Amino acid sequence: MDSNVFKGKWKQLKGEAQKQWGKLTDDDMDVINGEKDKLVGKLQERYGHTKDAAEDEYHRWSSSYRDEAPADADRRI
Template identity: 55%
Template sequence: MNEDRISGNWKQFKGKVKEQWGKLTDDDMDVAEGKRDQLVGRIQERYGYGKEQAEKELKDWEDSNHYKW
C-alpha cells in the first residue's frame, strides 16, 4: 500500500496500528498521519526500541497484514 492510500484510509489503518501497539496514543497517530518514518519514531519512543527494532516490527506487521507504504 503506498503512502497516498495509507493517508486515504488513515482512520481504518490507525485502528489496526493501535491494536498492535497499544501504547501509541491518538496524539502519536495524529503526528504520524500516514508517514511511515514518523510512525517508526513513535513506536521507538513509546516502547524504548532502537530504530532497527521498530523498523523490523513494523515491517513484519505490514507483511502479515499485507500493508505496503
C-alpha cells in the same frame, strides 16, 4: 507496504495500529498521520526500540496489509 499506500490507507489502518501498539496515544496517531517514518519514531519513543527494531516491527505488521490492486493492474486495457 509502500509508503504512499500506507498513507492512503491510514484511516483504515489507524485502529489496527493502535491495537497492535497499545502504548501509542490518539495524539501519537494524529502526529503519525499515515507517515511510516513518524510511526517508526513513535515506536522507538514509546517502546524504547532501536530504529532497526522499530522498522522490523513496522514491516512485520504492515506485511499483513498488502495493496489490494493486482500487480498487473496498470497493464490492463
